Amino acid sequence: MDRDSSNKAGNELDTEVVNARRGFLGKSAMLGLAGATLGLAGCKEEGSAAKGSASASAAAAAKGGGGHEIAPGQLDDYYAFTSAGHGGEARIIGLPSGRTLKRIPVFNIDCMVGWGITNESKKIIGTKADGSLEYKTGDTHHVHGSYKDGTYDGRFLWVNDKIHSRLARIRMDTMECDKITKLPNVMGFHGIFPDKCDPVDPKINYTTRVFCGAEFHIPLPNDGHDVNDPDKWGCLFTCVDADSMEVKWQCRVDGNMDLVATSYDGKLAASNQYNTENGHDLTSMMSAERDACVFFNVARIEAMVKAGKFVTIGSSKVPVVDGRKAANGDPKSALTCYVPVGKNPHGVNASPDGKYFVCSGKLSPTATVIDLSLVLKWFAGELKTERDAVVAEPEIGLGPLHTAFDGRGNAYTSLFLDSQCVKWNVDAAIAQYKGDKNAKVIIEKMDVHYQPGHNYASMGETKEADGKYLNSGNKFSKDRFLPVGPLHPETEQLIDISGATMKLVADHTAYSEPHDGIIVRRDVVKTRQIYNMDDFPLAVKPENAGITRQGNKVTVRMMSVxxxxxxxxxxxxKGDEVTLILTNHDKVEDLTHGCAIPTYDICFIVNPQETKSVTFKADHAGAFWIYCTHFCHALHLEMRSRLLVEA
Amino acid sequence: MDRDSSNKAGNELDTEVVNARRGFLGKSAMLGLAGATLGLAGCKEEGSAAKGSASASAAAAAKGGGGHEIAPGQLDDYYAFTSAGHGGEARIIGLPSGRTLKRIPVFNIDCMVGWGITNESKKIIGTKADGSLEYKTGDTHHVHGSYKDGTYDGRFLWVNDKIHSRLARIRMDTMECDKITKLPNVMGFHGIFPDKCDPVDPKINYTTRVFCGAEFHIPLPNDGHDVNDPDKWGCLFTCVDADSMEVKWQCRVDGNMDLVATSYDGKLAASNQYNTENGHDLTSMMSAERDACVFFNVARIEAMVKAGKFVTIGSSKVPVVDGRKAANGDPKSALTCYVPVGKNPHGVNASPDGKYFVCSGKLSPTATVIDLSLVLKWFAGELKTERDAVVAEPEIGLGPLHTAFDGRGNAYTSLFLDSQCVKWNVDAAIAQYKGDKNAKVIIEKMDVHYQPGHNYASMGETKEADGKYLNSGNKFSKDRFLPVGPLHPETEQLIDISGATMKLVADHTAYSEPHDGIIVRRDVVKTRQIYNMDDFPLAVKPENAGITRQGNKVTVRMMSVxxxxxxxxxxxxKGDEVTLILTNHDKVEDLTHGCAIPTYDICFIVNPQETKSVTFKADHAGAFWIYCTHFCHALHLEMRSRLLVEA
Known part of the structure; x- marks a missing residue:
């Protein structure tokens, strides 16, 4: 830990100390092919997993696990709701056990439940004119839950798709996706965060908006014009209504956006900007020595929209206001405030005391602490410069990305290049920034395995941050697991942060990519165990069951018991258009049935009292045994019907 | 355990003992809606998982876990290769930790790796005339590995798709699917097993065939004729060449088939038959008091094919021989031998000593032990009846499904209705069958949670069965995990079988459906960690990189570092047909890149030194940022190219 004892005062880089390790972050090294692997210096330590003898592993093993094991039949203390990156799904993990309790298909296709196959799921995902799915890929990055009184209320989760700029909502009673909204005129939709309060009416102390940051500059509208003139491209911040899932407004910014955070009072949303340069290649994206965190004054934006002072772009009817600097010269009326932070920041997180946002530098070894009351002061015209809202900028290590909190005044930042988690004290960092040379900012650094991305603490993004567990989502596992070919699993490492020192509890594998998540106390989550049959308009009951025909359209209404x-x-x-509607009449909890139709590419399940449907063209003749795919009974194998398609 | 002490001699059902619990297995109760839930009697014990107070759970927790924990950084002892049911994938699990080391997409679509999206994977899965995937659903049931000298050789895994009657092969060096074969004239393709030796040439002491059982009777061919005349339908057993993955031959049987087993000497393959009645509804499938296990004389079938004594069906050119009873009256020339076993059996498994196949009764509380030397004797005309090959038929409990072995003479059968695993001794069962009333057949019964399907033991399907672990794949978890809505996870319960009594080690969750699997010693598995660039004919190198056009076909050859x-x-x-070929030039292990193209529904990864390609029509104009989806570097977010589609 020698390298970590260098907690220098001041907000300038201490080049002497860190130069040896961060020299490769210079542009030339990063851009050339030869230098490219340097960004993963940690990989040089790799060994064959089959050997199982790497010293790091052995050391970690010695620390490991005790006291956090969940025995067979015991329940976990926490739910983790995580995104799955380019797997396109969301996941529910039990903690500390690491058990995957559920995969929630969202932007992907999942033939276990029939997601992307049933009419109901296709309607949520969206279809082309020919009825086929509009998209079958997705890239989920961030999962966040709905709030009330500054903590989770267990109603909804939201997760974004970066590829196709979509926001999805998951009902927490059934843990299923119920809505997907595509954001207009946006590409590289990355960060999301629900608001926690209305900016004007404090009685609306719960989530009614979801804010969305976009990374990529694109032509506005992106219809073929200006494709060769990137300087004209732009980037919009988006606000979605949490209930209707309709887009409320957008705000154009200078530079790009990345992650999103919201204040507990509802007045501010913010996004870190790694490309304030509006660059359109790697070199230009890194040219500025500082980037920014852009704050949005939500009340002012909505007042402007209400006043009709907006434009629309292309065929979208969404009101778009101008948040660029040139249009916001006067802080007293500005919609946005650009606070300079460390270079190419990646991550902005709100402290559970409601006071600060922390931006990590990524290419700067610093975290920037921004005092929200000072940002509000700037918006009131009472702060000299945007930069004056910064109250600390400690050096914390190399490649800082994301910051979690324990509710006891400490922050935990993932250090991608150092492959560490650094625990540091926010008040000490503020004291140091003010000049206290004795302030002990860095409390501890702990190796993680390896190259961490997001980290997140139990209830850490709420006022009820309890400082029990921290999850480190690591991008490389290398020698930590049995080898399974060229693609290794990634890891979610669980760390006990309840004591004076961090303790590694478990290495949980994750199917790529374990991107981000939240850890929620189990009492917050109240699920339904059985559906209500009447919630499904198509429900098949004995009185309407059977087969009906209108021309060549055949409707099959079937029940399962x-x-x-x-x-x-x-x-x-042959040639009929068949709609099969299946209602599961079983009432026993978890007595789910499946329905597969061979050669017709149909497979889905119906949970107790649930109804689902599929529509297909009977385009080839023959006898096809419809069978139950979901084990239901000793005679499950014998549970069949048959589709006879006459030539 | 009172109910388990009734180890009666003889092969007749002891109706007094079991009637109370199996009364509901009568046809009338099972067919009516009212009685249907009785099949899951165990469900009545359910409680709310949130309470966490179920007595079964508490009792299990008291037993749980100690000594089998894999600490962070430690490696597992075993790989489990499992199927995923109607999820359509295969999975690699580390044991005893339960860590999911990899999902192997096979019949499903997986946008993380690009399975079903890249040209290479689409070619393996198969496409329609318009280039779209032929199928996007699958139902994987059984995974088995290739053999040499009676144990795994680490070359291949095979897994079947029940929905569309496909057999897939997975290379064990890369753990990726490399071939998929569709079986002709077959529906409800359920059981598979590789052979372990050539039936004629003992020097070919490794897998060269994979045998496939089919459940459903269909018209032959299934082209629209005979759809209203199920009595004319038939069922084929299929042999696939392990290397070419081409179908070698098929054999028509009476009744249906289900699971498959093969003998260590290569002479016999077999399949249990739950529908010897050739029934086409539930009532008729259960009418017979006994069903059968059908044995195939592989050498004779292949000699007959070689002699040209076969037919073909429809457009298929695969030789089909007749294994029905009417055509096989003389044992000395018969291709098949139908050994009567307990009613509606589900499961046939080979003992590691090579002597026996065990069939479980499902609707009979018995396991039937068949002596393979006696089956060979029958084929030699030296055994009076097929039934004389049975050497034991112990009563073991209710709803027996599958049997695993520990290599010490004990068998472990899953009891679906009893929610138990029963450990019983094969030699004792044989002695009891011969009349030894003191034979202690049942050694122990252990509750599992709940309703087990397949079970499998470490190396248990090889001559190296080591009797360390048993996995019980349970269909219902009920109160064992935190609730996640109407659909609970299923469970893989790990049991230590190395001692005198079974010990429950862990409750591992499984995304439905954890169907079947094998547990393989880790030293058997030898994976590649980096691809060979020259294995990919399309590999992009500096000398051929760039963009070329022929008419409206554009080929983009790109590299990633x-x-x-x-x-x-x-x-x-706009209107161009674009083929993007991407070769990853990074050589660092696990330094994988992704490639997503927004609005074009493209997402895939390239592992180090790997090449993949996608072809799409540039059907809408605009600027689209191609970005890396797989975390690769501190500047991963900045890793981009852009696709400009001019109007």
Missing amino acids: APNYSLPEIKVK | APNYSLPEIKVK
């Missing part, structure tokens, strides 16, 4: 489908045989003609 | 793509910009015209 273990181990039977209500129709032993379904007869149609 | 962290944090750069070799082309900062790709310009095409």
Whole structure:
């Protein structure tokens, strides 16, 4: 830990100390092919996992685990709701056990539940004119929950898709996606965060908006014009209504955006900007020595929209206001405030006391602490410069990305290049920034394995941050698990942060990419265990079950009760358009049935009292056994119907 | 455990003992809606998981876990290769930790790796005339590995798709699917097993065939004829060449098939038959008091094929021989031998000593032990009846499904209805069957949670069965995990079977459906960690990188080296057909890059030294940022190219 004892005062880089390790962050080294692997210096320590003898592993093993094991039949203390990166799903993990309790298909196709296959899920995902799915890929990055009184209320989760700029909502009672909204005129939609309060009416002390940051500059609208003139491209911050999931407004910014944070009083949303240069290649994106965190004055933006002072872009009807610097010269009326922070920041996080946002430098070894009351002062015209809202900027290590909090005044920042988690004290950093040379900012650094991205603490993004667990989502596992070919698993390392020193509890594997997540106390989550049949307009009941035909459109209304489908045989003609509606009449908890139709590419499940449907063209003749895919009964294998398609 | 002490001699059902619990297995109760939930009697014990107070859970917790924990940085002892049911994938689990080391996409679409999205994966899965995927659903049931000298050789895994009757192969060096074969004239393809030796040439002491059982009777061919005449339908057993993955031959049987087992000497393959009645509804499938295990004389079938004594069906050119009873009256020339076993059996497993196959009764509380030397005797005309090959048929409990072995003479059978695993001794069962009333057949019964399907033991399907671990794949978890809405996770319970009594080690969650698997010693598995660039014919190298056009077909040859793509910009015209070929030139282990193209529904990864390609029509104009999806470098977020589609 020698390298970590250099807690120098001041907000300038201490080049002597860190130069040896961060020299490779110079542009030339990063841009050339030869220098490219230097960004992963940690990989040089790699060994064959089969050997299992890496010293780092052995050391970690010695620390490991005790006292956090969840025995068979015991329940976990926390839920972690995580995104799955370019897997396109969300996941529910039990902690501390690391058990994957559920995959929630969102932007991906999942033939286990029939997501992307049933009519209901296709409607949520969106279809082309021919009825096929608009998209079958997605890249989920951030999961956040709805708030009330500054903590989770267990109603909703939101998760974004970076590829196709979509925001999805997940109902927390059923843990299923119920809405997907595509953001207009946005590309590289990365950060999201729900608000925690209305900016004007403090009685609306719960989430009613979700804010969305976008990384990429694109032509506005992106319809083929200006494709060769990137200087004209732009980037919009988006506000989505939490209930209707409709886009409320957008705000154009200078530079780009990345992660998003919101204040507990509802007045401010913010996004870190790694490309204030508006650059359109790697060199230009890194040219400035400082980037920024852009703050949005939510009340002012909404007042401006209400006053009709907005434009629309292309075919979108969403009001767009101008948050660029040139249009916001007077702080007293400005919609946005650009606070300079360390170079190419990646991450902005709100402290649970409601006072600060912390931006990590990524290419600067610093975290920038911004006092929200000073940002509000700037918006009131009472602060000299935006930079004056910064109250600390400690050097914390190399490649700082994201910061979590324990509710006891400490921050935990992931250090991508150092492969560490650094624990530091916010008040000490503020004291140091004011000139206290004795302030002990860095409390501890702990190796993680390896190259951490997001980290997040139990209830750490709420006022109820409890400082029990920290999860480090690591991008490389190298020698930590049995080898499984060229693609190793990634890891979610669980760290006990309740004591004076951090303790590594477990290495949990994760199917790429374990991007971000939240850790929620289990009492917050109240799920439904059985559906209400009447919630489904198409529900099949004995009085409407059967087969009906209108021209060449055949509707098959079927019920399931273990181990039977209500129709032993379904007869149609080749060329018919068949809609099969299936209601599961079983009432026993978890007595789910499946429905597969061979050669017709249909597979989905129906949970107890649930209804789902599929529509397909009977385009080839023959006999096709419809069978139950979800084990339901001793006679599950015998649970069948048959589709007879007559030539 | 009172109910388990009834180890009666004889092969008849002891109706007095079991009637109370199996009364509901009568046809009338099972067929009616009212009685249907009785099949899951165990569900009545359910409680709210949130309470966490179920007595079964508490009892299990008291037993749990100690001594089997894998600390952070420690490696597991075993790989489990498992199927994922209607999730369509295969999985690699580390044991005893339960860590999911990898998901292997096979019949599903996986946008993390680009499975179903890249040209290479689409070619393996199969496409329609318009280039879209033929199928996007799958239902994987059984995973088995290739053999040499009676144990795993680490070359291949095979897994089946029940929905669309496909057999897939997975290379064990890269752990990726490399071939998928569709079986002709088969539906409900359920059981698979590789052979372990050539039936004629003992020097070919390794896997060269994979045998496939089919459940459903269908018209032959299934082209629209005979759809209303199920009595004319038939069912084929299929042999696939392990190397070419081409179908070698098929054999028509009476009744249906289900699971498959093969003998160590290569002479016999077998499949249990739950529908010897050729029934086409639930009632008729259960009408017979006994069903069968059908044995295939592999050498004779292949000699007959070689002699040209076969037919073909429809457009398929695969030789089909007749294994029905009517055509096989003389044992000395018979291709098949139908050994009567307990009613509606589900499961046939080979004992590691090579002597026996065990069939479980499912609707009979028995396991039937068949002596393979006696089956060979029957084929030699030296055994009076097929039934004389049975050497034991102990009563073991209710709803017996699958049997695993510990290599010490003990068998472990899953009891679906009893929610138990029963450990019983094969030699004792044989002695009891011969009349030894003092034979102690049942050694122990252990509750599992709940309703187990497949179980499998470490190396248990090889001559190296080591009797260390048993995995019980349970269909219901009920109160064992935190609730996550109407659909609970399923469970893989790990049991230590090395001692005198079974010990529950862990409750591992599984995303439905954890169907079947094998547990393999870690030294058997030898993976590659880096690809060989020259294995990819399309590999992009500096000398051929760039953009070329032929008419409206544009080929983009791009390289990746962290944090750069070799082309900062790709310009095409609306309407062009674009093929993007990407080779990852990074050589650092696990330094994988991704490639997403917003609005074009493209997302895939390239591992170090790997090449992949996608082809798409540039059907909408605009600027689209191609970005790296797989975290690769501190400047991962900045790793981009842009696709400019000019109107």
